[in-house]
Amino acid sequence: MLFPKSFHFLFGLFFLALNLSAQDKGKVMPFKKIMIAIEQQHQVSFNYTEDLIAGMQLNPPKKSLSLDQKLSYLAQKTNLSFENIGNQFINIYKKEQEPHIICGYVFSGTEKKPIENANIHLSTKIQVTTDSKGYFEFKKENANILFISHVGFTAKRIVTGNSKPENCLQILLEPEITQLEEIKANAVLASGISKNTDESFEIKPKKFGILPGLIEPDALQTMQQIPGVNSLDESVSSINVRGGTHDQNLFLWNGIRMFQTGHFFGLISVFNPNLAHTISIYKNGSSAFYGESVSSVVAISSTPETIEKNSFSAGINMINADVYAKYNLSKKSYIEISARKSITDFVETPTYKEYFDKIFQNTTITDFSQNQNIDYQSDKKFGFYDATLKYAQKIGAKDQIVLDLITIKDNLEVFQSATVYDINRSENNILRQQNYGGNLSWKRKWNNFNTTKINIYNSSYELLGNQKTTSENQTAIQENTVTNNGISLENNHTITSKFSVSDGYQFNEIGITNLEQVTNPDFYRRVKDVLRTHALILEAKYNDTLSGIYFKTGTRINYIEKFKKYIVEPRIQLGYSISKNLNLELLGELKSQNSQQIIDLQKDYFGIEKRRWIVSNNTTVPIQKSRQLSLNLFYKKGDWLLDIENFYKKVNGITTSSQGFQNQLEFVRTTGNYEIWGSEILVQKKMNHFLTWLSYTYNHNNYHFSNYQYPSFPNNFQLMHTLSWAGIYEKNNFKIALGTKWSSGRPKTSPDLSQIDLSDPVLVYNKPNNTNLHIFSQVNLSSTYKWETTGGIQYKLGVSILNILNRKNEISEYYRVSSLTNSIEEVETFALQRTPNVSFRISL
Structure with missing residues (x-):
């Protein structure tokens, strides 16, 4: 009587393993295509360098999964880390680089929109610029003093200290009021x-x-x-x-x-x-x-x-x-x-x-x-x-x-x-x-x-x-x-x-x-x-x-x-x-x-x-x-x-x-x-x-x-x-x-x-x-x-x-x-x- 029960258990276990194996061996896709599909479904944007994902292929996660579940799945299947910034931007970097990277986003303080080509000056005289999404990154040191500037905005000074790499900086620059913008604001004929x-x-x-x-x-x-x-x-x-x-x-x-x-x-x-x-x-x-x-x-x-x-x-x-x-x-x-x-x-x-x-x-x-x-x-x-x-x-x-x-x-x-x-x-x-x-x-x-x-x-x-x-x-x-x-x-x-x-x-x-x-x-x-x-x-x-x-x-x-x-x-x-x-x-x-x-x-x-x-x-x-x-x-x-x-x-x-x-x-x-x-x-x-x-x-x-x-x-x-x-x-x-x-x-x-x-x-x-x-x-x-x-x-x-x-x-x-x-x-x-x-x- 025990034999049939054991047989049924092993038989079920065999088909479960077979099913999981079939999922793992499903249709393999380029990693870039998987990211594009996630971007379209969840209205997010990935930040990465091409060399990180060059030639990488794997099975895509199920569409029914949440965004965080998909990112967890990708992290398990790759040697990459994924940082979710407000369900809008997702940074990708190698796990071994994690302790050595500081990243950030620069936004307009009034419109809350990314600022492209903002200049980031480091105290070590290193300079980087933001991309079209306002993103930047650089190698971490014990302490970094950042000077962020862009034409038309008031410059800002930030001390990064020993901030954790999983928390990208979010920097707001306020518009600089110039004489050019005031030309239309003055009273014409009367105040008001x-x-x-x-x-x-x-x-x-x-x-x-x-x-x-x-x-x-x-x-x-x-x-x-x-x-x-x-x-x-x-x-x-x-x-x-x-x-x-x-x-x-x-x-x-x-x-x-x-x-x-x-x-x-x-x-x-x-x-x-x-x-x-x-x-x-x-x-x-x-x-x-x-x-x-x-x-x-x-x-x-x-x-x-x-x-x-x-x-x-x-x-x-x-x-x-x-x-x-x-x-x-x-x-x-x-x-x-x-x-x-x-x-x-x-x-x-x-x-x-x-x-x-x-x-x-x-x-x-x-x-x-x-x-x-x-x-x-x-x-x-x-x-x-x-x-x-x-x-x-x-x-x-x-x-x-x-x-x-x-x-x-x-x-x-x-x-x-x-x-x-x-x-x-x-x-x-x-x-x-x-x-x-x-x-x-x-x-x-x-x-x-x-x-x-x-x-x-x-x-x-x-x-x-x-x-x-x-x-x-x-x-x-x-x-x-x-x-x-x-x-x-x-x-x-x-x-x-x-x-x-x-x-x-x-x-x-x-x-x-x-x-x-x-x-x-x-x-x-x-x-x-x-x-x-x-x-x-x-x-x-x-x-x-x-x-x-x-x-x-x-x-x-x-x-x-x-x-x-x-x-x-x-x-x-x-x-x-x-x-x-x-x-x-x-x-x-x-x-x-x-x-x-x-x-x-x-x-x-x-x-x-x-x-x-x-x-x-x-x-x-x-x-x-x-x-x-x-x-x-x-x-x-x-x-x-x-x-x-x-x-x-x-x-x-x-x-x-x-x-x-x-x-x-x-x-x-x-x-x-x-x-x-x-x-x-x-x-x-x-x-x-x-x-x-x-x-x-x-x-x-x-x-x-x-x-x-x-x-x-x-x-x-x-x-x-x-x-x-x-x-x-x-x-x-x-x-x-x-x-x-x-x-x-x-x-x-x-x-x-x-x-x-x-x-x-x-x-x-x-x-x-x-x-x-x-x-x-x-x-x-x-x-x-x-x-x-x-x-x-x-x-x-x-x-x-x-x-x-x-x-x-x-x-x-x-x-x-x-x-x-x-x-x-x-x-x-x-x-x-x-x-x-x-x-x-x-x-x-």
């Missing part, structure tokens, strides 16, 4: 405003100093101080960048496209100035991740780089009051809210009255009162508000989710009545403008070299005009609505400390509805258009601060479903530091845009906000396309700064209805382009607490309409010469700024009186934009003072005066035939008269 390497302007509202006429860091008011950026009618809803119309600019708030940018129909920005953390403004050379724009990009982000402490503030000025609060729910999450509302429901300040007179001049509302001089009565109600909500949550060490919501609304109600020849006439006008938006963002940092960000967003805009005329028993409704939805994916890959690549995909759907409804006589028209676009983006950036070369290039490939059309948009940014003080930059871009604002009739929406959004139909309303090139010279030495930029820009596919003509082209519908070239110059000098700057802009801007009798003439938005100056004084908590702005008048079209019969006048014009308005000139002042109590409560008082000299500046002029006098009238619109403002803010 800087110019980046990619030529964008960056505004940090929390660090903002002061500018003439501004007591708050209003994003859209501030950007008008930048050379090449203007608003011909003083409106933040009509910002012209290098000759472009306002709708050709892309305005983003935390990734949400905003179709309404102004309160009070353009005199106040809808973006709460006490909220934004960073505002980036691109006149040219914008990233390929920005689409749907043929002019500038204004990207506003209210997400801080790190979680900040709890805070609360509240303020009031002569137009509105606001509150802001931020509360940390935990170490990894916080909530942030802001709200702002006009105070016009309670009080009519001098500032409000000046704004009201400016906005409603030469509209159907003032026309009503001008045509009546008997028993005229009017009741006006106006108000606006905006609110934002942000919720941010970090999940683990790699993920973050952010939710942003924004709501904006302006509401105007005007009731007017009059009795003329015993006949009662009255009108009840309602004008509402609002924009809602939301964005859900997820960001994941896979490792130090790769990140992914996904945005899902929505933006909804509505402009509604409702007019009821009791005497004629008529109701007229006009409505313009926009719905914009989309999703974007962005991946960022850091290849080396100097080179990175980004790629992504964007889907965008925009639907625009225009409604017109009239009773007595009855009329109804409703048109809705939808466009869906897909975009693939690829972008690469090379930045070597040591050699002074910055290069960024990208391509955006758009596909429009409805037209089955591809549009390729390359972008380029190239910068070179000629010296520590002088930079040369070349920027270029091709861009396109599928939506635009047009004016059907100048009296639409009571003539107040008469523009409506439409989408391209690829025929009578073409896709707008632009190309732009600019060359910039930036000089900074000591307290002097000189910035000179020459540019060329052409935009194709514009329509006459998008340009706001009030001459013979008002009812002409044709397409064409505008072409602009010019120069922008900024000179700045800082002296202790005093900063002064002078800017000059020259623009030569022409329309080209090949199917019109005058194929070429000056652009409506041309300001051929613009000159600005500011003097700013900042010391401790007191700031004051005085400045002036001067520009040649915008073009206008005069009537041809030689061809007009004054007894029965019909308007006949000269060539479009054949002359100009008078020169625009304005002097502005602002000042703020801040103080803090012992309890940590901070107070801030601000005072500003626009147009101190109360100059009557004409900003537009057109002609019409008066039905009352049967004569030609010259209708002029003027800028703000002297307008004071006072603000007070408390912060905890």
Whole structure:
């Protein structure tokens, strides 16, 4: 009975040995191939010399083993030692060399990336350099003093002593701040405003100093101080960048496209100035991740780089009051809210009255009162508000989710009545403008070299005009609505400390509805258009601060479903530091845009906000396309700064209805382009607490309409010469700024009186934009003072005066035939008269 049991045991033992022998005698592989397989599976990198593994072959370890198990297996099968550095780098050396080797890695202290060709000087006058992985080694002595250095980094001295060889040194070198890197960091125009390497302007509202006429860091008011950026009618809803119309600019708030940018129909920005953390403004050379724009990009982000402490503030000025609060729910999450509302429901300040007179001049509302001089009565109600909500949550060490919501609304109600020849006439006008938006963002940092960000967003805009005329028993409704939805994916890959690549995909759907409804006589028209676009983006950036070369290039490939059309948009940014003080930059871009604002009739929406959004139909309303090139010279030495930029820009596919003509082209519908070239110059000098700057802009801007009798003439938005100056004084908590702005008048079209019969006048014009308005000139002042109590409560008082000299500046002029006098009238619109403002803010 024992024999069979012993036999079964020996039989099993035999097959076990046979099986182990079969494993040992499996397929033998070169040692290098085994290491490559381990590198790919475990995302590690081996450091070795070729002579260590020359001709070596063995059976590979099982794939199911862990990294440490595989290294143990290899150590048993070879005469080699394996040192695992953070599951990222693995050093290989002979076992007998172990007591005689000291090794190390050199990394950047900020980016934690390997530094290649770092110099390691030993006290024995021996020198070694690091490889591409930052690795070095040398023979061990009783004590070694190391001097580690690399150009662009602060040198370091280390005493190795009798450290064990199995522990490779990990050395961090901190970047050395040089004058070359500081050239972009200094204030431009005011503290809190800087110019980046990619030529964008960056505004940090929390660090903002002061500018003439501004007591708050209003994003859209501030950007008008930048050379090449203007608003011909003083409106933040009509910002012209290098000759472009306002709708050709892309305005983003935390990734949400905003179709309404102004309160009070353009005199106040809808973006709460006490909220934004960073505002980036691109006149040219914008990233390929920005689409749907043929002019500038204004990207506003209210997400801080790190979680900040709890805070609360509240303020009031002569137009509105606001509150802001931020509360940390935990170490990894916080909530942030802001709200702002006009105070016009309670009080009519001098500032409000000046704004009201400016906005409603030469509209159907003032026309009503001008045509009546008997028993005229009017009741006006106006108000606006905006609110934002942000919720941010970090999940683990790699993920973050952010939710942003924004709501904006302006509401105007005007009731007017009059009795003329015993006949009662009255009108009840309602004008509402609002924009809602939301964005859900997820960001994941896979490792130090790769990140992914996904945005899902929505933006909804509505402009509604409702007019009821009791005497004629008529109701007229006009409505313009926009719905914009989309999703974007962005991946960022850091290849080396100097080179990175980004790629992504964007889907965008925009639907625009225009409604017109009239009773007595009855009329109804409703048109809705939808466009869906897909975009693939690829972008690469090379930045070597040591050699002074910055290069960024990208391509955006758009596909429009409805037209089955591809549009390729390359972008380029190239910068070179000629010296520590002088930079040369070349920027270029091709861009396109599928939506635009047009004016059907100048009296639409009571003539107040008469523009409506439409989408391209690829025929009578073409896709707008632009190309732009600019060359910039930036000089900074000591307290002097000189910035000179020459540019060329052409935009194709514009329509006459998008340009706001009030001459013979008002009812002409044709397409064409505008072409602009010019120069922008900024000179700045800082002296202790005093900063002064002078800017000059020259623009030569022409329309080209090949199917019109005058194929070429000056652009409506041309300001051929613009000159600005500011003097700013900042010391401790007191700031004051005085400045002036001067520009040649915008073009206008005069009537041809030689061809007009004054007894029965019909308007006949000269060539479009054949002359100009008078020169625009304005002097502005602002000042703020801040103080803090012992309890940590901070107070801030601000005072500003626009147009101190109360100059009557004409900003537009057109002609019409008066039905009352049967004569030609010259209708002029003027800028703000002297307008004071006072603000007070408390912060905890």
